[in-house]
Amino acid sequence: MSDKTAKHRNQLISADERAEYIVSQLSTEEAAGQLRYDAPAVESLGIPAYNWWNEGLHGLARAGTATIFPQSIGLASMFDEELIRKTAEIISDEARAKYNDYSAHGDRGIFKGLTLWSPNINIFRDPRWGRGQETYGEDPFLTARLGTAFVKGLQGNGTVLKTAACAKHFAVHSGPESLRHEFNAEVSAKDLNETYLPAFEALVREAGVESVMGAYNMVCGEPSCASNMLMGKLKEWGFDGYFVSDCWAIRDFHISHKVTKTAPESAAMALKAGCDLNCGNTYLNLLIALDEGLITDEDIRKSCRKLMRTRIRLGMFDESTEYDGLNSDIISCDEHKKFSLECARRSMVLLKNNGILPLDRTKIRTIAVIGPNADSRTALEGNYNGKADRYITFLEGIQDEFDGRVMYSHGCHLYKDRIMGLAEADDRLAEAEIVAERSDVVILCVGLDSSIEGEEGDAGNEFSSGDKPDLRLPESQRKLVKAVMKTGKPVIIVNSSGSSINTEADCDALIQAWYAGQMGGKALADILFGNVSPSGKLPVTFYETADKLPDFEDYSMKNRTYRYAQDNILYPFGYGLTYSHMTCSDMKFTDGKIRLTVTNDGDSDTEDVLQIYIKSNSPNAVPNRSLCGFKRFFLKNHESRELEIPVSGSAFEVVDENGKRVIESTDFTLYAGFDSTASLHIDVKF
Secondary structure, rough: OOOOOHHHHHOOOHHHHHHHHHHHHOOOHHHHHEEEEOOOOOOHHHHEEEEEEOOOOOOEEEEOOOOOOHHHHHHOOOOOOOHHHHHHHHHHHHHHHHHHHHHHOOOOOOOOOOOOOOOOOOOOOOOHHHHOOOOOOOOOHHHHHHHHHHHHHHHOOOOOOOOEEEEEEOOOOOHHHHOOOOOOOOOOHHHHHHOOOHHHHHHHOOOOOOOEEEOOEOOEEEHHHOOHHHHHHHHHHHHHEEOOOOOOOOOOOHHOOOOOHHHHHHHHHHHHHOOOEEOOHHHHHHHHHHHOOOOOOOHHHHHHHHHHHHHHHHHOOOOOOOOOOOOOHOOOOOHHHHHHHHHHHHHHHEEEEOOOOOOOOOHHOOEEEEEEOOOOHHHHHHHOOEEEOOOOOOHHHHHOOOOOEEEEOOOOOOOOOOOOOOOOOOOOHHHHHHHHHHOOEEEEEEEEEOOOOOOOOEEOOOOOOOOOOOOOOOHHHHHHHHHHHHHOEEEEEEOOOOOOOOOOOOOOOOOOOOOOOOHHHHHHHHHHOOOOOOOOOOOOOOOEEEEHOOOOOOOOOOOOHHHHHHOOEEEEOOOOEOOEEEEEEEEEEEEEEEEEEEEEEEOOEEEEEEEEEEEEOOOOOOOOEEEEEEEEEEOOOOOOOEEEEOOHHHOOOOOOOOOEEEOOOOOOEEEEEEEOOEEEEEEOOO
């Protein structure tokens, strides 16, 4: 396919026509082999081997050195589509660069391709879910907007796709991790179409996402990777890419779900439903399924054409593409690390501040930095991560920024009762108390990391398969917090986690740092010492206790997330303090847009996020409010500016009990402010 005639022909025909031609030249066995994630080469046609499995949630993952950005939940805290898009562009650039260089060296192995199985746009409905850190939070609108921007950044706007994005995990998937292989998520038509599907629809219709990945669990009695209901939604939305199973999910059909009896039956069920690519090994049974009459040759070729079409769209069979110039010189370059730092600064959420922040350097001689996450690189990485060429931990960031004495104590193990194996329990508590007593202020770095919060099989959390049993810190850290607080010194708690945590401490300040990426320590120091004002906002509700939450296995939205919760709120959705004070006024709604004035009444320059919420009096409306617009902005102290935020017509729709989107009301209230409890409002009547 590399001679002049073939090249000229390829320029004249569509990707579908090229795929049709290529697949027509394959034997049935060769075509079936291309439906594996580790597709073998077809030497007779010059088709190289290709491994479809690659990851890029918040940086290129698992293929060596790459820029590490804040974990997805931290990126969501920025509430900024443009920043998300640029993050994805950098990830995509680095993926292309590695693909180009690895391919030139004959390395076409796993995690080195152009098909990135990101983003994760599942709704973070329950704070106990370990994989919630991979998402953009609990709100369908925010998830749709950020997910769409991320996909556009990954795929680019060139003549070929820079990389191929993937919307996962389709759909109604958010734990428990320990049950995911046999769990059946029962969901109402209203919750399905109001909460779980909107982001997927947006990524298909608006972003043109090239791939969709199914989930492990069943949905309403059907395996997600062979659900007629879910596949029907994709067809309704005009999906024009390939569908891939989650890894080894098709094996669950006969092993766990018991909807089939054999591997060939499972392979046939998935293929017939529309699952084109198998991450796993069940599609090794496709030829057996063919011999048994469970599938046809055309079933195999239909999926093979879709997969070849994606490779063509990526320019894999072309002599050259506009991205050939990308190489490893750009990997984790200074420009990329600088942008990771900017994202980290904007992602951290200041939850509490009694006035201690920003720290006054003139009044502090000694700072104590204490805790298991103080000098932890793992606490910066999150899961699905690459390896950075440089990390700045919280301890290192503070040491670099502060000219006085910085004392350090590990304090405790992340979750075990001792740090040293031969030591007695609580072997670092006394040291933590001593260091705190000799300091002017304590920075207490606690939380979780990917060793205990994440995906089943990745996290080493022996008691919850990566999920959290409750919303408290591990017991070892609860002891540490109490010991440090007893010293009476000013304490600033910095919590690293991918989800809601209640530290249960009456500290002077509290910062939710998430998993902040490789530059997290520098970002934290910049916030602590006032080089920048914090501006992150919670993309999830922080609850007081797990005891008042619905059962983890209950997929109803009742009393879940800010749109439905009636009580148990520690910090509301959209919440986050700055070092200044913002107000908004003169709110108007005309021509589908909110116009209002924002004013920085404080003495600090800062970014903030204006948020727009809507409430309908329809009986089918969510009980509380729904986010329908947001805009990040910057104001100098005592500066004012008029902002304009569009409100989509879909914001005025509700979903009825049959799952239909309708406009049932003529009366609405629009709220504007800086979290979901915003008080400024206007009534709108149609």
